[in-house]
Amino acid sequence: MARPEPPDPGLPIKLEPCSNGEFLPPPPTELVRRTIERTNRVVEAKARRLGMSRRAFLRSSLGAATMMTVFAACTREQGQTGGSFDPTTTGAPTTPPEVDGGITLDEAEADEALAAGDQEFIFDVQGHLLEYPDDAVGDPGFPQSSCGEARPGDCYGIDHFLEAMFLDSDTALVMLSAIPFGGGALSPEVMERAIAAADAMGCVDRVLMQGESFPTSTGLDAMERVASDFPIDAFKTYTHTGGDPWRLDDDIGDAYFEKVRQVGVSTVAVHKGISGGDVWSSPVDVGPAAVNHPDIDILVYHSGYEQGDVEGPYDPAVDIGANRLITSVIDAGNPGNVYAELGSTWRAVMGSPDEAAHLIGKLLVHLGEDHILWGTDSIWYGSPQDQIQLFRAFQISEEFQERFGYPALTAEIKNKIFGGNAARVFGVDLPAVACGIDADGIESLREERAAAPLGEPTHHTHAEAGLRTYLREFGGTVQA
Numbered sequence: 217m218a219r220p221e222p223p224d225p226g227l228p229i230k231l232e233p234c235s236n237g238e239f240l241p242p243p244p245t246e247l248v249r250r251t252i253e254r255t256n257r258v259v260e261a262k263a264r265r266l267g268m269s270r271r272a273f274l275r276s277s278l279g280a281a282t283m284m285t286v287f288a289a290c291t292r293e294q295g296q297t298g299g300s301f302d303p304t305t306t307g308a309p310t311t312p313p314e315v316d317g318g319i320t321l322d323e324a325e326a327d328e329a330l331a332a333g334d335q336e337f338i339f340d341v342q343g344h345l346l347e348y349p350d351d352a353v354g355d356p357g358f359p360q361s362s363c364g365e366a367r368p369g370d371c372y373g374i375d376h377f378l379e380a381m382f383l384d385s386d387t388a389l390v391m392l393s394a395i396p397f398g399g400g401a402l403s404p405e406v407m408e409r410a411i412a413a414a415d416a417m418g419c420v421d422r423v424l425m426q427g428e429s430f431p432t433s434t435g436l437d438a439m440e441r442v443a444s445d446f447p448i449d450a451f452k453t454y455t456h457t458g459g460d461p462w463r464l465d466d467d468i469g470d471a472y473f474e475k476v477r478q479v480g481v482s483t484v485a486v487h488k489g490i491s492g493g494d495v496w497s498s499p500v501d502v503g504p505a506a507v508n509h510p511d512i513d514i515l516v517y518h519s520g521y522e523q524g525d526v527e528g529p530y531d532p533a534v535d536i537g538a539n540r541l542i543t544s545v546i547d548a549g550n551p552g553n554v555y556a557e558l559g560s561t562w563r564a565v566m567g568s569p570d571e572a573a574h575l576i577g578k579l580l581v582h583l584g585e586d587h588i589l590w591g592t593d594s595i596w597y598g599s600p601q602d603q604i605q606l607f608r609a610f611q612i613s614e615e616f617q618e619r620f621g622y623p624a625l626t627a628e629i630k631n632k633i634f635g636g637n638a639a640r641v642f643g644v645d646l647p648a649v650a651c652g653i654d655a656d657g658i659e660s661l662r663e664e665r666a667a668a669p670l671g672e673p674t675h676h677t678h679a680e681a682g683l684r685t686y687l688r689e690f691g692g693t694v695q696a
Contacts, residue, residue: 225271227255228280229287229602231567236560236596238490239523247294248567254290255283262320277326280605281319291569298573298616301566303329303609330605332386337646338604339635341485342517342559342591343390345377345410346401363598372401374410375661377595382419382653384599388635389421389647391591393485393517394428394452404446411447413661419651424642426452426485431472432459443479449642450483450515451476456496457487463496464505464514473509482512483641488541489518490560499541503548513553513641515589516541519579521561527571529620530578538575542582555641556583558633559591566606573612577622580629588633589641607634 233241263273288302319326348369363371381387407425414423427442429451462468491497499520520541565571592600
């Protein structure tokens with residue numbers, strides 16, 4: 217049986233603060249509150265004018281185009297001058313968004329304004345799912361928990377993941393990333409099932425997988441088994457969770473990289489940042505480790521960003537967030553095998569155009585346009601389409617380019633960040649378009665899951681223990 221359709225799809229751009237489960241989101245800013253309030257008002261008026269229901273308007277390209285236009289107007293009113301998410305190609309609108317025409321009233325124009333570029337290929341290097349067993353209960357607490365399933369935990373399963381990534385977004389290829397709390401819900405076996413499901417529905421070779429890894433004696437042995445039994449494209453690790461803390465550039469880190477090398481893997485993704493201030497999650501060890509292990513690419517998940525820090529222009533004396541990663545790389549002589557990844561980080565700053573301009577701008581200046589990777593941390597945030605649309609439209613202002621030396625965000629640079637850089641790292645060909653899983657295929661997968669659910673319970677999930685227990689067990693502190 218098909219899921220009941222929710223009465224309202226909600227606004228198409230999710231600007232309100234949200235969490236990937238590793239921190240408590242802050243309250244919305246005045247800019248975000250005003251944008252949401254005005255968008256709701258404008259949507260009602262435009263839907264009535266076009267003789268459409270609110271739901272139909274929001275689900276069309278007109279909904280996203282309208283919200284982005286309102287966001288651009290509110291940004292100017294709030295005095296943020298560093299960046300703009302205006303979806304038009306001719307600059308900010310000159311008329312109030314309530315009466316503006318064009319892309320907010322003409323669906324063909326909206327489609328054209330929001331469409332992907334001819335060469336665009338989106339490779340999301342940080343995706344997650346949780347295939348909960350049949351007896352799991354509770355609500356993990358992320359926004360997609362209201363997806364319509366009787367059990368909220370089912371909103372994180374393989375079918376919803378494939379639907380969010382390949383049906384509801386322009387993503388062409390995604391990497392399933394290991395997490396320390398998933399247990400059986402995101403085991404290598406589950407990842408392999410997700411790959412098989414995507415292949416069966418026409419998305420052949422569009423889902424890659426990482427192996428979880430830790431530098432303990434049992435963890436190093438497990439890396440050999442995982443690399444032998446599964447098609448691992450990278451290892452994922454945490455220096456502040458899953459055991460005693462360690463550094464990428466200490467003796468433990470050297471032993472870890474040697475094991476990576478021995479099992480024939482050349483890429484490591486490491487969580488750095490989003491830790492509540494845990495010093496072991498700082499990216500200060502990235503640069504030295506990259507010099508010590510030049511044959512291994514190091515993907516720095518979250519780019520060192522910390523929730524609560526305000527990203528400004530790069531200053532080595534301001535030892536916060538992405539500045540720490542940049543300083544570490546500069547001090548190491550910019551070795552060339554370090555990549556800054558944007559999962560959850562872009563989601564956190566996209567509601568603040570000035571912060572977004574500083575974050576992307578300083579990463580471009582100091583790491584280079586070939587060393588930034590697209591990631592969204594989805595399915596924690598539902599479909600990543602709004603993140604894609606905002607990055608596609610984002611421009612660093614001429615003012616910030618002149619003041620801080622940031623480059624203009626050209627289509628070429630965006631295409632590299634969206635997927636070209638990751639494709640080079642992982643040696644994959646660039647699919648021309650997203651794979652296009654259809655709704656019938658997703659529904660068949662749901663029916664299959666219902667008929668044969670996983671039988672083994674997970675040892676820890678958000679549903680069982682909640683955010684505070686997760687943070688207590690795996691490091692960091694709860695942020696208010």
